[in-house]
Amino acid sequence: MFSETDTYERYMGRWSRQLAPLMLKFARLREPEAVLDVGTGTGVLASAVTGAHPGAIVTAIDPSARFVEAATARSANPRLRFQVGDAQALEFPDASFDATLSLLAVNFIPDPAKALGEMIRVTRSAGVVAAAVWDYGEGMEMLRVFWDEAVALDPELASRDERHMPLCRRGELAGLWRQAGLEDVSEQALTIDLIFESMEDYWLPFLDGVGPAGAYAASLAEPARGALRARLAARLSGGRDDQVITLKARAWAVRGVVG
Numbered sequence: 001m002f003s004e005t006d007t008y009e010r011y012m013g014r015w016s017r018q019l020a021p022l023m024l025k026f027a028r029l030r031e032p033e034a035v036l037d038v039g040t041g042t043g044v045l046a047s048a049v050t051g052a053h054p055g056a057i058v059t060a061i062d063p064s065a066r067f068v069e070a071a072t073a074r075s076a077n078p079r080l081r082f083q084v085g086d087a088q089a090l091e092f093p094d095a096s097f098d099a100t101l102s103l104l105a106v107n108f109i110p111d112p113a114k115a116l117g118e119m120i121r122v123t124r125s126a127g128v129v130a131a132a133v134w135d136y137g138e139g140m141e142m143l144r145v146f147w148d149e150a151v152a153l154d155p156e157l158a159s160r161d162e163r164h165m166p167l168c169r170r171g172e173l174a175g176l177w178r179q180a181g182l183e184d185v186s187e188q189a190l191t192i193d194l195i196f197e198s199m200e201d202y203w204l205p206f207l208d209g210v211g212p213a214g215a216y217a218a219s220l221a222e223p224a225r226g227a228l229r230a231r232l233a234a235r236l237s238g239g240r241d242d243q244v245i246t247l248k249a250r251a252w253a254v255r256g257v258v259g
Helices: 004-027 044-052 065-074 112-121 141-153 155-160 172-179 199-208 211-219 224-237
Strands: 034-038 057-062 080-084 097-103 123-134 183-196 245-257
Touching (some): 004 065, 004 211, 065 080, 097 112, 112 172, 123 172, 141 155, 155 211
Parallel strands (some): 034 057, 057 080
Antiparallel strands (some): 123 245
């Protein structure tokens, strides 16, 4: 039986690990001493920061106690500190960090504007606040293909398509950053390859029920589940279960500086 963190790793964690170094390169941190990672999940970005910046101490928060427990158990790095926390009410004094980062989490926060205000509050003047979110509308092909085929089978699903996720389109993160008063705001597309060893490698993680697409796939009974898998296989691998599948995944990253 897979744990919550194991299922996330199979579904999305392996791809966030590829994205984290690109995010850090874009963020252009200047050898920070203290960094906050908001919505750390399995700790991928936090670990990348300590690898890229040997002098940095990283505090990483997540609302899920299970993720925090797993990330803590997985890391023996004394410069990493994981704790349960709410991005909308950060329990840190003003100007506590040289930089505040968030990878693939801002769009899931109930009030992202409030969370961004908190991220700015705890970041020192001239410090960087940066985040990245998958382009669910067009650029995250793993999910775009899934929803295209699911909606083709059941048009009433259109409202559940992750293309409607907030802050996932070009310019939306940058607009939020500018509205919050951050300076020198820039936005960039970050793109990685998703390589699936087989059709099962693509399909089975959905059945763990992670995320909106996974919840839908896991809820299906036969023959609806089989019909969806067949459509996906025909589109992705020509119906061959042993075919390697390569897809693109694009995220929009934003960076701003605290005045």
